[in-house]
Amino acid sequence: MGATRENPANPLDDADDICRLSASGLALAYASRALSPVEAAKATLARAGWAQERFNAFTQIDEDGALAAARASEARWLAGQPLSAIDGAPTTIKDIVYVEGKTISYGSRASEPVQASRDAPSVAGLRRAGAIFLGLTTTPELGWKAVTDSPLSGVTSNPWNDALTPGGSSGGAAVAAATGAGALHIGTDGGGSIRIPSSFTGIVGLKPSFGRVAAYPASAFGTLAHIGPMTRTVDDAKLMLDAMTGRDIADWNQPPFAYPRRELLRVDFRNVRIGYWREPPCGALDAEVAQVCDAAVARLAAVGARVEPLALPQVDLLEIFNVLWFSAAARRLRLIDNDRLALMDPGLRNAAHGVEGLSAADYVSATIRRAEFGAWMEAVFERLDLIVSPATAIPAFEKGRDVPDKSGMSLWTEWAGFSFPVNLSQQPACVTRCGFTADGRPIGLQFITPRGEDDRALEFARAYGEIAD
Numbered sequence: 050m051g052a053t054r055e056n057p058a059n060p061l062d063d064a065d066d067i068c069r070l071s072a073s074g075l076a077l078a079y080a081s082r083a084l085s086p087v088e089a090a091k092a093t094l095a096r097a098g099w100a101q102e103r104f105n106a107f108t109q110i111d112e113d114g115a116l117a118a119a120r121a122s123e124a125r126w127l128a129g130q131p132l133s134a135i136d137g138a139p140t141t142i143k144d145i146v147y148v149e150g151k152t153i154s155y156g157s158r159a160s161e162p163v164q165a166s167r168d169a170p171s172v173a174g175l176r177r178a179g180a181i182f183l184g185l186t187t188t189p190e191l192g193w194k195a196v197t198d199s200p201l202s203g204v205t206s207n208p209w210n211d212a213l214t215p216g217g218s219s220g221g222a223a224v225a226a227a228t229g230a231g232a233l234h235i236g237t238d239g240g241g242s243i244r245i246p247s248s249f250t251g252i253v254g255l256k257p258s259f260g261r262v263a264a265y266p267a268s269a270f271g272t273l274a275h276i277g278p279m280t281r282t283v284d285d286a287k288l289m290l291d292a293m294t295g296r297d298i299a300d301w302n303q304p305p306f307a308y309p310r311r312e313l314l315r316v317d318f319r320n321v322r323i324g325y326w327r328e329p330p331c332g333a334l335d336a337e338v339a340q341v342c343d344a345a346v347a348r349l350a351a352v353g354a355r356v357e358p359l360a361l362p363q364v365d366l367l368e369i370f371n372v373l374w375f376s377a378a379a380r381r382l383r384l385i386d387n388d389r390l391a392l393m394d395p396g397l398r399n400a401a402h403g404v405e406g407l408s409a410a411d412y413v414s415a416t417i418r419r420a421e422f423g424a425w426m427e428a429v430f431e432r433l434d435l436i437v438s439p440a441t442a443i444p445a446f447e448k449g450r451d452v453p454d455k456s457g458m459s460l461w462t463e464w465a466g467f468s469f470p471v472n473l474s475q476q477p478a479c480v481t482r483c484g485f486t487a488d489g490r491p492i493g494l495q496f497i498t499p500r501g502e503d504d505r506a507l508e509f510a511r512a513y514g515e516i517a518d
Contacts, residue, residue: 057209057485057489058209058489059251060208060209060227060228060229060250061227061228061229064096064228064229065092065095065096065229067084067088067089067092067093068092068093068096068228068229068230069229070084070089070232071232071280071281071282071284071285072134072135072138072233072280072285072288072289073134073282073284073285073288075089075138075232076131076134076135076136076137076138079122079126079131079136079137080126080131082126082127085119085123085126086119086120086122086123086126086136086137086181087116087119087120087123089119089137089139089181090115090116090118090119090137090139090181090183091116091119093139093183093229093230093231093232094110094112094115094116094139094183096228096229096230096231097110097141097183097184097225097230097231098110099228099230100208100224100225100228100230103206103208103211104205104206104207104208104211104215104224104228105187105202105203105204105205105206105221106186106187106205106220106221106224106225106228106230107141107184107185107186107187107221107225107230108144108154108156108184108185108186108187108201108202108221109144109151109152109184109185110183110184111151111182111183111184114182115139115181115182115183115184118179118180118181118182119137119181122136122137122179122181123137125179131179132177132178132179133177133178133179133288133292134288135175135178135179135180135233135288135289135292136178136179136180137179137180137181138179138180138181138231138232138233138288139180139181139183139230139231139232139233140175140180140181140182140183140231140232140233140234140235141182141183141184141185141186141221141222141225141230141231141233141234141235142172142182142184142185142186142234142235143185143186143188143192143218143219143221143222143234143235143236143237144156144185144186144187144188144202144221145188145191145192145237146169146171146172146235146237146276147163147165147167147168147169147172147265147266148168148169148172148182148185149165149166149167149168149172150164150165151164151165151185152164152165153165153185154185154201154202155188155190155191155192156187156188156189156190156191156192156199156200156201156202157190157191157199157200157201157392157393158200158201158389158392158393159190159200159385159389159390159391159392159393160191160384160385160389167265169264169265169276170262170263170264170265170293170295170297170299170300171235171262171263171264171276171293172235174292174293174294174295175233175235175289175292175293177292178292180233180292183225183230183231186219186220186221186222186224186225186234187199187202187205187220187221187224188202188217188218188219188221189217189218189220189394190393190394190397191269191378191381191397192217192218192219192237192239192242192270193218193378193394193397193400194217194218194394194396194397194451194461195216195217195218195240195241195242195245195461195462195464195465195468196214196216196217196218196220196448196450196451196461197214197215197216197217197218197219197220197221197246198214198448198449199394200392200393200394204448204449205217205220205221205224205448206224206448207224207249207250207445207448208224208227208228208250209250209251209445209489209490209491210445210489210490211448212447213249213445213446213447213448213490214249214445214446214447214448214449214450215227215246215249215250215448216245216246216247216248216249216250216441216445217242217245217246218237218239218242218246219234219237219238219242219243219246219254219279220246222234222235222236222246222279223236223246223247223249223250223252223254223279224246224250226250226252226279226280226281227250227251227252227281232280232281232285233278233280233285233288233289234278234279234280235276235277235278235279235293236254236276236277236278236279237268237274237275237276237277238254238256238274238275238276238277238468238472239268239270239273239274239275239374239472240273240370240462240468240469240472241441241465241467241468241469241472243255243256243275243277243279243480244256244440244441244468244478244480244493244495245440245441245465245468246279247279247440247480247481247493248440248441248480248482248491248492248493248495249441249444249445249490249491249493250445250491251482251491251493252279252280252281252482253278253279253280253281253282253283253285253286253479253480253481253510254277254278254279254280254286254479254480255277255278255279255286255290255477255478255479255480255503255506255507256275256277256471256472256477256478256479257275257276257277257290257294257477257503258308258475258476258477258500258501258502258503259272259275259302259475259500260300260302260303260304260308261290261294261308261477261501261503262275262276262277262290262293262294263295263296263297263299263300263303264276264300264302265297265299265300266299267300267301267302269377269378269380269381270373270374270377270378271302271373271377272302272475273370273373273374273377273472273473274472275472275475276293277290277293278290278293283313283479283481283507283510283511283514284313284511286479287313287507290503290507291310294307294308294310295307308501308503309501311504313504313507313511314504314508315512316508316512317352317353317512318349318352318353318354318509318512318513318516319352319353319354320353320354320355321349321353321354321355321434321435321509322354322355322357322432322433322434322435323346323349323354323355323356323357323433323434323435323436323437324356324357324358324359324433324435324436324437325346325356325357325358325359325436325437325438326359326360326361326436326437326438326467326497327339327342327343327358327359327438327439328360328361329442329466329467330361330365330366330367330466330470331366331367331462331463331466332442332443332458332463332464332466333442334439334442335442335443335444337486337487337492338439338441338442338443338444338486338492339439341483341484341485341486341492342439342483342484342492342494344484345437345483345484345494345513345517346437348513348516348517349437349513349516352516357433359429359433359436361470362422362425364418364421364422366422366466366469366470366473367462367463367466367469368415369415369418369419369422369473370462370469370470370472370473371404371460371462372404372407372411372412372415373412373415373416373419373473374462374469375400375401375403375404376404376407376412378397378400378401378404379401379402379404379405381401382397382398382401396451400460419473422470422473422474423473423474423475426474426476427474427499427500430498430499434498435496435497435498435505435509436496436497436498437494437495437496437497438467438494438495438497439467439492439493439494439495440467440468440480440492440493440494440495441464441465441467441468441492441493442464442465442466442467443464444486444490444491444492445490445491452464467495468495471495475500476497476498476499476500477497477498477500477501477502477503477505477506478495478496478497478506479495479496479506479507479509480493480494480495480496480510481493481494481496481510481513481514482494483513483517494513496509496510496513
């Protein structure tokens with residue numbers, strides 16, 4: 050049967066059966082000795098090589114390191130002493146996150162690569178849990194935009210249609226997840242960089258509450274930036290989040306308490322108070338995205354959810370975000386030698402130069418308005434249990450571009466209006482696929498819950514998947 054809107058050709062269709070398994074499925078197979086971590090590592094390494102050749106998803110693939118870790122995991126499973134439920138799970142890391150002994154390039158020819166002397170806290174948590182690291186995934190330069198191409202690594206393609214972008218900045222991670230090149234994938238999200246590629250490639254992505262996953266070194270984009278899981282299932286995102294969660298004194302921005310961990314509950318939507326956020330603060334909602342997301346929200350209402358429209362306050366959130374984001378980019382560029390700036394992504398240079406006329410007062414004003422918006426979002430959750438929105442206002446578009454052709458837009462932030470506001474306000478937000486365009490491009494739905502209630506966002510995303518199937 051040919052691909053249709055309801056059943057488009059899936060990037061996993063031609064994957065080895067091992068590569069289709071979730072981390073949970075791998076653990077069951079390891080425990081029963083139906084499969085070994087070494088076999089899983091070999092299969093996913095082969096798939097990673099294919100994903101790199103076909104879609105440019107990786108900057109490094111570490112076959113020797115992955116197989117050594119897989120042999121150690123295999124010994125633990127044979128002894129009945131796995132480190133965790135993700136022991137032996139093939140995992141990738143975005144090439145801006147530190148992995149001990151690896152060279153981190155940030156997708157840049159202009160800035161010097163970093164030889165990481167220690168794991169980032171998120172990587173360390175996964176390593177303690179026994180994850181097998183396959184390699185590093187592609188990112189735009191310094192993770193600055195919501196598509197994935199860079200002067201160093203070139204253009205990354207969407208596995209649903211290789212003429213399209215997978216989104217970004219965690220685009221390589223999304224491609225690896227969607228194609229079966231690993232079960233678990235670390236992404237970062239400063240304005241949608243987990244959720245946008247998750248939507249464009251039809252996977253699950255969670256931007257956690259700010260501070261739940263420690264960051265080291267501190268992001269150039271400050272308290273806008275989050276680190277989180279990208280997977281093919283909600284349950285895997287939960288396993289990954291728990292492994293990465295924890296305090297690290299190197300991250301001064303973390304709150305001085307540990308986020309609680311608990312098992313995901315089975316929930317339904319009866320009498321759940323949902324605010325449907327349908328209009329982005331900038332740009333326009335694509336008609337097909339609107340149709341698919343409206344139908345998804347109608348399903349929620351049909352099973353008993355109490356849905357009401359939700360409009361954001363009349364403040365210029367795009368201006369607030371651009372001031373904070375591109376001021377951080379400008380500061381980052383000042384660390385690069387002038388004679389190397391010509392090697393940098395021109396879009397990043399231009400965006401950073403665009404804020405050079407801002408004053409300190411402008412920046413402080415943006416931080417105050419951000420705080421006011423954050424307080425407004427907190428107050429919304431006094432009367433609502435959940436906010437649901439499209440994950441993106443538009444579906445995936447032509448690769449190699451920052452904005453869709455003939456859109457009249459100049460910056461990626463203009464079409465990312467359903468993602469960057471939640472970086473400003475720092476709530477957890479989980480994206481899962483809710484449908485497709487007529488030509489088979491995935492469309493994501495976003496579930497937003499109060500700060501600290503990351504598990505609740507995952508529970509609602511999983512429950513939606515069960516009623517949508």
